[in-house]
Amino acid sequence: MEILHLLADEAVQVGSSLLGALNPTILALIFGGSLLGLLVGAIPGLTATMALALLINLSYGMPLENAVAFLLAVYIGAVSGGLNAAIMINIPGTPSAAATCLDGFPLAKEGKGGLAIGTGLIASFVGTIFSILVMIFLSPLVYKIALRFGHWELFLLALFGIMICGTLSAGKDPLKGWIVGFLGFAAAMVGMEQIFAYPRLTFNFLQLKGGIPLIPALIGVFGISEFLAVLQENVAYKIDGKVGKIIPPMKEFIPLIPSAIRSGVIGVVIGAIPGAGEDIGSWLSYDVGKRRSKQGHKFGTGSYEGLVCSEVANNAVIGGAMIPLLTLAVPGSPPSAMFLAAVWLHGVRPGPMLNFENPGFLPLVAAMLILGSFAMLFWGLALAKPMVAILKIKREILLPIVIPLTVIGAYAGGVRIFDVYLMLAFGVLGYILRQMDYPLAPLVLGLILGPLADTSFRRALQQSRGAIMPLLERPIGLLLLLCIAWLIWTGIKRTRQYYAEQTAREDGEELSAE
Amino acid sequence: MAQKVYKGSGADFITAVCLVLFGAAFSIAALRMRVFNNSLLVSPGLFPLILGAVFILLGLLLLRSAAKRGGWAQASHVLGKEHLHTFATSPRVRKAVVLLLFIVAYVAAVAHFPFLWATVGYLLVTFIYLKAMKLHWILLVSFLAAYAITFAFRDLFRIPMP
Amino acid sequence: MKKFVSMVAIALVIVFVIAGGAVAAEKVWEKGTPTVIVGFGAGGGTDTSVRPVVALMSKYLNETINVANMPGAASAVAAEHVLGLPADGYTMFATGSGCFGGFKVKETSNSGWEEWSSWHPFQGPAAILVAANGELKTFQDVIDALKTGKINMGASGFGNGPHVIMQAIAEVAGIKEINYVTFDGDRSIATAVLAGEIEAGIVTFSSAIDMAQAGTIKAVVVMTREPMKITDTITIDPIVKVLPGSDKIPDLGETWPICIRRDAPQEIKDKITEAFLWAIKQPEIEEYTKKKGLNIVGLTGEDADRFISLQISGYAWVLHNSGMTEKSPEEFGIPKLADWNWETEKKKLTK
Structure with missing residues (x-):
């Protein structure tokens, strides 16, 4: 009974914060921020983290409520906006939208771009709202789970993430996905490592000591390689057809609900674990979705369900990441770290003292997140038609215009021209991989997770003083270990099966030709 | 060679060999890294060493599968003089290389000229090469796009520009 | 019709060419926006310590000061980047004071306190x-x-x-x-x-x-x-x-200084000092440091040099003794803490 009372109390507080937020300045900031976020997210190379970093100074002059409203709206917008570029030009606008490409782009090619964007947006909206609800009501529970993740578990999670990403994006041949994923790990080894600051594989080249920056690599691997691969054809592909409907019909919607809830839960939990962010959340959810769904075999060929899995999860990470942020002041994802910095500047200290010092802050965040997701949905749907119209522009015109954007994106993060050249190098690498039918997403995820895997692994060994046994006694770790073993087992089996089928088919073709 | 040759086996074969070599090089580089506090277990080389081993393992897996499908024969064909010649002269490859060179030139230009002008130049050249539109449209679109991008990022978003 | 379109195109081009030339106003930084490059990631301890001070300085000078992050190599990447740019006073560098101790001995950056002028707002025990x-x-x-x-x-x-x-x-x-x-x-x-x-x-x-x-x-x-x-x-x-x-044990608590190349224009450095001293007296900063258990130290000029020099001695030798350096601090003339003396150290500047 007492719990119910508490929950009701929370709900009332959030409600009153919502009402309090309904003044013109805050609404204008939310809608403005949301639009800005969507645009930033839609441009490859500009990410939520970067947008927040640039806007922090601006928000410093605002009162706390306004700053929170503005920054959260940008955050939600930017995480959601990534799906536009993923669906329209097969370049994920942010790393977290890489899994969205798998189903979104095939749908757009079929001429269902409008519906794909609509579904994706609604999924993003649902994911955000779901995670906010969990954040408000189940925060203590999720936070206890997140506390159980030590160095060892983080290492296994990173390994697990790269394995499933490899398995999924490679389609029928997981081995190739793993190869690319581990290549990403290898690329992440370049630069000063995080424990002793010892430079690895830098060949005494100062620029490389800082490591390979993620954003230029992401834009290169996806953007430049897409540009080269599409435009090298005599006639680049065209997308015809009407814009069509944006909002999917109800009867197609209902079967997607179980997937959405499952993806929401996964997103929230991953978000709550410090160190794991939007990207790993969407891949994990996509994997589970594919295994659980009756239509699993359609994933990757233009499945709305696949789209929902990825988009619900990457947005659910937002609310999830707020849990350790508000309870421990440990940000669950890079953009939320920026948000934390911003509220610190306003003198609010999230953490155990939050409820004493700023009792209204949690409901405020929840209310602003809710308003922000509505604004995101509004702008997303309003902009969907013009966005789809962009799809119809000839690729020969559209893609060259994307190139200056990629150059800016690669440059802005680190302010050095070297990063732009690095982007080109990764573009060529991506192009070659693409020509050989290797997936690209694991390379980028490997680059993201590589440092996490490396340092967590060695730190776990620091903690256990080199012994393996104490690590095996950790229950969550053991569970993850079993999952990884199972992935390897089924993956190898699938690769074998694929080649057996392929040889059989080619044998068959030959026979029939004779 | 009596063995039958299957699609993609040659490429796999070559990749596999490269992977094994890469893995070996990676492991050697890892072994040459510094060991701190006399313990390899926390030292920088540990993870790269494991990665190197994983690459060798993955390479061998791929090699086995490729060899079964007649990879060796196919690989020697792919690397044969004739095939390389057709590859290098294929219009698709040439087009991709030219497009890439344009971008490289653009990036080099960005470092020395104002961003706006470099962008205009790049778009003009690329559009003309791709025969994307009629000439006056090319002019218009190049300027408009370059100006819009420069304005939006430099003045509106205040993002540091090259 | 086609002719008309071409005309419009040419007219637009001319307009853009004219509009392209930007107009500058009278400011401390006349030619553009100054940037503070933080040597650690966005949202980290150094980042959050630097931003409030920079925000107030920017308010005092009534000019935008950008804050960008360039993490890597314990901020050596950022240090080298800033040292590689012209000494026009448009780029500043912010890091944790302890990092300077690692630069030379770990061979990540060839700079010590001699290359920088610094402003230290507060110290954290x-x-x-x-x-x-x-x-x-x-x-x-x-x-x-x-x-x-x-x-x-x-x-x-x-x-x-x-x-x-x-x-x-x-x-x-x-x-x-x-x-x-x-x-x-x-x-x-x-x-x-x-x-x-x-x-x-x-x-x-x-x-x-x-x-x-x-x-x-x-x-x-x-x-x-x-x-x-x-x-x-x-x-x-x-x-x-x-x-x-x-x-x-000497005072080894870290500060989070804002640094600029020592050879940057003196007018700009004076303006920064003025803004800095104003900023750390503001109630926002007082509140911030009180809540976070920091001490306002407000080191500038020679005090700041002296402080970093002492930190370099402390940090470089501890790193060396734990076997983490590439070269001994001796090779760079970094004295042990026991031998450290500001009067001797100070002479390095005139060399």
Whole structure:
């Protein structure tokens, strides 16, 4: 009974914060921020983290409520906006939208771009709202789970993430996905490592000591390689057809609900674990979705369900990441770290003292997140038609215009021209991989997770003083270990099966030709 | 060679060999890294060493599968003089290389000229090469796009520009 | 029709050409926007310490000052980047003061205090944390447990401020070797102590003071000369009270300076000093430092040089003694702490 009372109390507080937020300045900031976020997210190379970093100074002059409203709206917008570029030009606008490409782009090619964007947006909206609800009501529970993740578990999670990403994006041949994923790990080894600051594989080249920056690599691997691969054809592909409907019909919607809830839960939990962010959340959810769904075999060929899995999860990470942020002041994802910095500047200290010092802050965040997701949905749907119209522009015109954007994106993060050249190098690498039918997403995820895997692994060994046994006694770790073993087992089996089928088919073709 | 040759086996074969070599090089580089506090277990080389081993393992897996499908024969064909010649002269490859060179030139230009002008130049050249539109449209679109991008990022978003 | 379109195109081009030339106004930084490059990631401890000060300075000068992040190599990448740019005073560099100690000896950057002019707003003392209800209750418990070698100690990285201070404590207390477990940041250490992943940890106290106030973790000692009262009921012992001989440990607490190339125009440096001194007197900063357990130090000019020089001696030698350097500090003429003397050090400038 007492719990119910508490929950009701929370709900009332959030409600009153919502009402309090309904003044013109805050609404204008939310809608403005949301639009800005969507645009930033839609441009490859500009990410939520970067947008927040640039806007922090601006928000410093605002009162706390306004700053929170503005920054959260940008955050939600930017995480959601990534799906536009993923669906329209097969370049994920942010790393977290890489899994969205798998189903979104095939749908757009079929001429269902409008519906794909609509579904994706609604999924993003649902994911955000779901995670906010969990954040408000189940925060203590999720936070206890997140506390159980030590160095060892983080290492296994990173390994697990790269394995499933490899398995999924490679389609029928997981081995190739793993190869690319581990290549990403290898690329992440370049630069000063995080424990002793010892430079690895830098060949005494100062620029490389800082490591390979993620954003230029992401834009290169996806953007430049897409540009080269599409435009090298005599006639680049065209997308015809009407814009069509944006909002999917109800009867197609209902079967997607179980997937959405499952993806929401996964997103929230991953978000709550410090160190794991939007990207790993969407891949994990996509994997589970594919295994659980009756239509699993359609994933990757233009499945709305696949789209929902990825988009619900990457947005659910937002609310999830707020849990350790508000309870421990440990940000669950890079953009939320920026948000934390911003509220610190306003003198609010999230953490155990939050409820004493700023009792209204949690409901405020929840209310602003809710308003922000509505604004995101509004702008997303309003902009969907013009966005789809962009799809119809000839690729020969559209893609060259994307190139200056990629150059800016690669440059802005680190302010050095070297990063732009690095982007080109990764573009060529991506192009070659693409020509050989290797997936690209694991390379980028490997680059993201590589440092996490490396340092967590060695730190776990620091903690256990080199012994393996104490690590095996950790229950969550053991569970993850079993999952990884199972992935390897089924993956190898699938690769074998694929080649057996392929040889059989080619044998068959030959026979029939004779 | 009596063995039958299957699609993609040659490429796999070559990749596999490269992977094994890469893995070996990676492991050697890892072994040459510094060991701190006399313990390899926390030292920088540990993870790269494991990665190197994983690459060798993955390479061998791929090699086995490729060899079964007649990879060796196919690989020697792919690397044969004739095939390389057709590859290098294929219009698709040439087009991709030219497009890439344009971008490289653009990036080099960005470092020395104002961003706006470099962008205009790049778009003009690329559009003309791709025969994307009629000439006056090319002019218009190049300027408009370059100006819009420069304005939006430099003045509106205040993002540091090259 | 076609002719018309072409005409419009040409007209537009001309308009853009004219509009392309920007107009400049009279300012400290006349030619563009100055940028402070933070050597660590966005949202980290250094980043959050630097941004409020820069924001106020920007308000005072009524000019935008950008803050960008360039993490990597304990901020050496950013340092080298800034040193590689012209000394026009448009690019500044911000980092943790301890980082300077690692630059030369780890061969990541060939700069010491001589290359920079710096402004240090505040300093954060370090503290040792234990779980609120754990077996370790006092500083002595931690020292005894460390002597047996059975417990793990959290630190945010080898050669970072708290680690260096812990090494200094170990030397005074006679602890031979400590098994460190490293974490991404001080906040993660506090969480790991809370979760029971590690038995004790040393952090810059400002990053965990609220958890100590809430009683979820306990601080057994703080590196100050005076006791630190954090709530009405909780007061933390200073190191000088619980560890005999610790008064010899020099002031190694980290600051988060904003730096500029020493050869930057003097007018710009003077303006920065003016804005800086104004900024650290503002109530926002007072409030901020009070909440986070930081001390406002406001070091500028020679005081700042002297401070960094001392830190370099302390940090470089601790790094060297733990076997983490490429070269000995001696090769760079960095004196041991015992031999450090500002009058001798100062002469390096005139050379």
